Amino acid sequence: MNTFVQNLIDGLGNGSTYALLAVGVSMLFGVMHLVNFAHGELLTVSAYVIYGLRSKDVSWWITVPMAILGAVALSVAIEFTAFRRVRTASAFTLLLTSFALEILSHAVWRIGVSSKPRRYATPEIAFKTFDLGPYRVEVWDVISIVVAVLCFVGTAIMLRKTLFGLSIRAASEDFDAARLMGVKANRVISGAFAFAGLLAGIAGALYLLRRGQADPRMGAEPLLKAVIAAIIGGLGSLKGAVVGGLALGVAEVYFRSFLPNDLQGLTDAFVFVLIAALFVVRPQGLFNVQTAERV
Amino acid sequence: MISDRRRVALGSLGGNLVLVALVVVGGVVYAAFGSSARDALITDLLINLVIVIGFQIFIGNTGVLSFGHLGIASLAAYVMALLAIPAARKSVLIPNAPWGIPDIEVDPLLATVIGIGVAVVVSALLAAVVARTSGLSATMITLAFLFVVRQVAENWKDLTNGAGNLSSVPRLDGNGWAIVGAVLAVFVAVSFRASKVGRLAVATREDELAAGAMGIDVFSPRFIAFVVSGAVVAVGGILRVQSLGSLGPSQFSFDFTILILAMLVVGGMRTVSGAIVGTAFITIGKEITRFLGDGPHFLGFEWPVVDGLPDLFLAGSLLVVLLLRPSGLLGEYDVGTFVAAQLSRSGRRSSGPAASAIASAIAPDHSDAVLRTNCLGVTFGGFTAVDSVTMSVEPGRIHGLIGPNGAGKTTLINVLTGVVEPTYGTVEIGGRELTGPPHSRARQGISRTFQNLRVFGALSVRENVAVADLVARQHRVDRAGPGVDALLELSGLTAMADRPASTLDYGNQRRLEIARAAALRPDFLLLDEPTSGMSEAESREMVDHVRRIATAVGAGVLVIDHDLGFITSICEHITVLDQGAVLAEGTPDEVQSDPRVIEAYLGTQGA
Numbered sequence: 001m002n003t004f005v006q007n008l009i010d011g012l013g014n015g016s017t018y019a020l021l022a023v024g025v026s027m028l029f030g031v032m033h034l035v036n037f038a039h040g041e042l043l044t045v046s047a048y049v050i051y052g053l054r055s056k057d058v059s060w061w062i063t064v065p066m067a068i069l070g071a072v073a074l075s076v077a078i079e080f081t082a083f084r085r086v087r088t089a090s091a092f093t094l095l096l097t098s099f100a101l102e103i104l105s106h107a108v109w110r111i112g113v114s115s116k117p118r119r120y121a122t123p124e125i126a127f128k129t130f131d132l133g134p135y136r137v138e139v140w141d142v143i144s145i146v147v148a149v150l151c152f153v154g155t156a157i158m159l160r161k162t163l164f165g166l167s168i169r170a171a172s173e174d175f176d177a178a179r180l181m182g183v184k185a186n187r188v189i190s191g192a193f194a195f196a197g198l199l200a201g202i203a204g205a206l207y208l209l210r211r212g213q214a215d216p217r218m219g220a221e222p223l224l225k226a227v228i229a230a231i232i233g234g235l236g237s238l239k240g241a242v243v244g245g246l247a248l249g250v251a252e253v254y255f256r257s258f259l260p261n262d263l264q265g266l267t268d269a270f271v272f273v274l275i276a277a278l279f280v281v282r283p284q285g286l287f288n289v290q291t292a293e294r295v
Numbered sequence: 296m297i298s299d300r301r302r303v304a305l306g307s308l309g310g311n312l313v314l315v316a317l318v319v320v321g322g323v324v325y326a327a328f329g330s331s332a333r334d335a336l337i338t339d340l341l342i343n344l345v346i347v348i349g350f351q352i353f354i355g356n357t358g359v360l361s362f363g364h365l366g367i368a369s370l371a372a373y374v375m376a377l378l379a380i381p382a383a384r385k386s387v388l389i390p391n392a393p394w395g396i397p398d399i400e401v402d403p404l405l406a407t408v409i410g411i412g413v414a415v416v417v418s419a420l421l422a423a424v425v426a427r428t429s430g431l432s433a434t435m436i437t438l439a440f441l442f443v444v445r446q447v448a449e450n451w452k453d454l455t456n457g458a459g460n461l462s463s464v465p466r467l468d469g470n471g472w473a474i475v476g477a478v479l480a481v482f483v484a485v486s487f488r489a490s491k492v493g494r495l496a497v498a499t500r501e502d503e504l505a506a507g508a509m510g511i512d513v514f515s516p517r518f519i520a521f522v523v524s525g526a527v528v529a530v531g532g533i534l535r536v537q538s539l540g541s542l543g544p545s546q547f548s549f550d551f552t553i554l555i556l557a558m559l560v561v562g563g564m565r566t567v568s569g570a571i572v573g574t575a576f577i578t579i580g581k582e583i584t585r586f587l588g589d590g591p592h593f594l595g596f597e598w599p600v601v602d603g604l605p606d607l608f609l610a611g612s613l614l615v616v617l618l619l620r621p622s623g624l625l626g627e628y629d630v631g632t633f634v635a636a637q638l639s640r641s642g643r644r645s646s647g648p649a650a651s652a653i654a655s656a657i658a659p660d661h662s663d664a665v666l667r668t669n670c671l672g673v674t675f676g677g678f679t680a681v682d683s684v685t686m687s688v689e690p691g692r693i694h695g696l697i698g699p700n701g702a703g704k705t706t707l708i709n710v711l712t713g714v715v716e717p718t719y720g721t722v723e724i725g726g727r728e729l730t731g732p733p734h735s736r737a738r739q740g741i742s743r744t745f746q747n748l749r750v751f752g753a754l755s756v757r758e759n760v761a762v763a764d765l766v767a768r769q770h771r772v773d774r775a776g777p778g779v780d781a782l783l784e785l786s787g788l789t790a791m792a793d794r795p796a797s798t799l800d801y802g803n804q805r806r807l808e809i810a811r812a813a814a815l816r817p818d819f820l821l822l823d824e825p826t827s828g829m830s831e832a833e834s835r836e837m838v839d840h841v842r843r844i845a846t847a848v849g850a851g852v853l854v855i856d857h858d859l860g861f862i863t864s865i866c867e868h869i870t871v872l873d874q875g876a877v878l879a880e881g882t883p884d885e886v887q888s889d890p891r892v893i894e895a896y897l898g899t900q901g902a
Contacts, residue, residue, distance in 0.1 A: 091430045092360045104610035110603030265450035272439040279432045
């Protein structure tokens, strides 16, 4: 029981990072049918901002907002320079464009900084623990969960109450109809990229304060997990992305503690088989998202 | 006399082999002025060429993005290596391998053949899943496959030695085998594109929905393309391992896949020439950037060492092409087209079919099947789109279906053609119930055009019609048809037969769609708003055109429109739909004088 609860908190802590990223991935899929594999590069830019500012001894109180800002700026820049031009292109072109951007980002960091990791000291709070009854809980896990929940609630309110949220929902339902109703395509899409960037920046801050280093290819792995989470939840469904992200985080921790050693390496393989099966059996994910082509 | 198609195929084969030869000669010259590392570069280039062309066979012809082919290559290479590595080495490298593998030692050539065989089987299994899906799903499944293969290879250490690699794979020396592989790959790719399956695959790439409506089952061309392409990529993978002499899990990685895809996309995935040009372009660019990044002494400067320059070039060129020229440097261009044009200039045949050939092709007996709907209904959620419609379309007759916007006309056509499942009721043709997906209905005698044009844009005008004719020859054998040339002549398209369909103007694309639908030798031709967007004069011309085509194929016609004038001038019988239900029925005169119709069209005040 003891480890069960501890694992759960641990898993939810990791999972909230995935979920924050997954919500962004899912939102972008909703508005432009793009699975954005370049989304993970927003973590990378945040990491280098943290490294850069911390190596000049800038306070964490300034560093963290700057890191989030960096992610938002990059997200909007990517949309403006690349995705805007291929907005109406096939899934094929969109997907390859996002991969090209990912590799471009890796190369730029390698050339601009170094292919070797750059380390920065993590703040004390990142690894503090406290005892809650019989459980030893990491403070950062609790902060992660609280921040993520606030973000999800904020996102839900934004989608329901604001005009921007309404246009995002309308665009996800039927982009052409939304445009006929006066939704400006470029504005809603760059807005979605900015919002997804904000969530990615926050996810980045939660993840990076414990990670302690920046390296060119670091964005790929968390993003892959976020994509998996978004797929499990059903691409385009934000609720699904949250559930998918948290479930993945928890599942990972349990796999790690219960699977025998020689099967550990295969956990990812299991997940991939599961994903492939999901695409065959239930391409709309666990949560239903309807899309239909008009003939 | 050789046919046009064969001329193009031969031209393409010859032209592309010349292209490969040029690349090889360029490489040899470059290698002659440098170290032995440059020899390895040519081998690498040729083997990459095999793999890129292998990818082109599937991706280029079907338009479905696959990340999984190097997973297939990896499996094939492992099978080959595990069989061919000398037993003495295996007992050191992988003493605990299952199935007595440490004791087996197979001749490398036989091991290669077995490896390719395994690749074919694995490709078929994977294709059985992938070919059922399209777009994003197919891509994600193949991506998952690539990762799974790698993870298993990394973790099944007893069998693969994990990251420790399998060394002592019997090596092939020199470039001979790589050249053979490249020539073979070009041959397979050109033959595939020219084959029947290849043309059907391209049709599904151009428009999946229209391909289904023409009786093409999307599954089988995709399946075959995937397996052929898997085998060619496996050949490339095995050659690569044999030229290196060792094999590890990271060799057929995601990064390598991106390299191959970049070569294909940058050059132009739609043609074999594109694959060759792209491979050469990326290889040369990477070689130059690698040179620049190594801190050369060059132009009197001591250049700094820059790590990652080749990757920057790779991602940059891929991105630039995707954003500015998504069809790649060559687009639709294949050297074969050029060579074929040269060939045909020397041996030009008489032009077009003789008028008598057309005359004799026209007017086969029309079929005597009746198309009938029995109390057909469709509801979407709570909305009733089609409400208990019972109607009959007589053979050889032109029947109009008319009604205001939202009356359910297009939904009714979608039900007849199998795009939408009815909520209740049945459709019959000649007394047999009509069921199944769109392609099987097309084979049972229903063909259609679309409200929003759906021609196969990248195919030539002739190929558009020929693809439907191909299906008819296989599935409509009991019906006679006028043939491709006669249909083109009847549609006034002969002069532009060799142009890509996408370059035609609106009216000609409409006529092409009708010609294509007619080539299927249907019992019934369903025309969804054939005059939408046309001027009055063009509409009048369309009346004659539809009559001519319908007589030529002996098909009954069901034509939808909301233009009352057009419908009454062409149809012998009219059904009026309103809010999903049949409002009136009869001859044009009867329908026009029906007060309910007048009300629905003009409102009560106007009546």
